[in-house]
Amino acid sequence: MITYKDAGVDIDAGNEFVNAIKPHVKSTFTPLVLGGIGSFSGAIRLPSGYKNPAILGATDGVGTKLRLAIDANRLENVGIDLVAMCVNDLICNFATPLFFLDYYATSKLDIKSAEVVVKGIAQGCVRAKCALIGGETAEMPSMYEGKDFDLAGFAVGMAEIDEIDRTKFVKQGDVLVALPSSGLHSNGYSLARKVVEKKGLKFDDKMGEKSLIELLLEPTRIYVDEFLRLKDKINALAHITGGGLVENLPRVFGENLGAKINKSAIKTPKIYEIFNGVVSETELYRTFNMGVGLVLVVSKENVDFVLENSDGYVIGEVVSGSGVKLV
Secondary structure, eight states, rough: OOTTTTTTHHHHHHHHHHHHHHHHHTTOOOEEEEEOOOSSSOOOOOOOOSSSSSEEEEOOOOOOOOHHHHHHHHHHHHHHHHHHHHHHHHGGGTTEEEEEEEEEEEOOOOHHHHHHHHHHHHHHHHHHEEEEEEEOOOOOOOTTOOOOOOOOEEEEEEEEEHHHHHGGGTTTTTEEEEOOSSSTTTTTTHHHHHHHHHHTTTOOEEETTTHHHHTTTTTOOOOOHHHHHHHOSSSEEEEEEEHHHHHHHGGGGOEEEEEEOOGGGOOOOOGGGGGTTTSHHHHHHOOOOOOOOEEEEEGGGGGHHHHHTSOOEEEEEEESSSSSSEE
């Protein structure tokens, strides 16, 4: 008789994995979580204090940064990346993250590797102040090969309805404050991997005090704490992901508004040196964050408070017109 295990799916391994990750999952639980682990769905009570609330959702993956992490066998931070890419989008619509769900698909479940990944997801949830209340682990030997796996994340938050659309709060003369990125974050890795290959770079090549692979796999910064601390002083936020400043920043502008950014003010991390001589500046600015992970749009009278209560710095201003002008 043929068993499910003969077909490549090990139910016992799945059960063992669930038991292994329980401590990590529990570490993320907030007072809003209802029930424990192992039911058919996760439950959470809605927080009080909202006048006209809305539920917001965001989903994302880690992209081909995951390819590098698998090849280098450095999986401890990809879970943080997964959470970051979702919750950093939520806060741009002034949503406070409530809970997170993950999807992990692989050819054959490696319990130790999968536990490392979920531990990272839990760490990301703690940083984002949201609960990991569910997930799915799928063994699909006909879809994946070897040690390959894929990740998807889903974050849900709550906001006041009249605070979701930030374009109505942005005005000409507002100041653009950059919150530094931790590196490339989780975008543009197909290009980054191509450059590493073309230039013959090695994972253990030193770039300052860290190796190339350490800088490439630096986890995406999570900005939830800064959002919660500064939200009353912010008009809008733009998460700088694929498309860079030139494509993401206009998403928070209304009609006839654009941005003027001083390129020389931007603090670009060392990892970007690998692109010197092989990728044009224009291509870099439309692919990567260039060191700016989040842009805060701030009224002039609030700039000093924001700068004193964050590691942000001024990179430009909102002007009449459209698009982003890099000067």
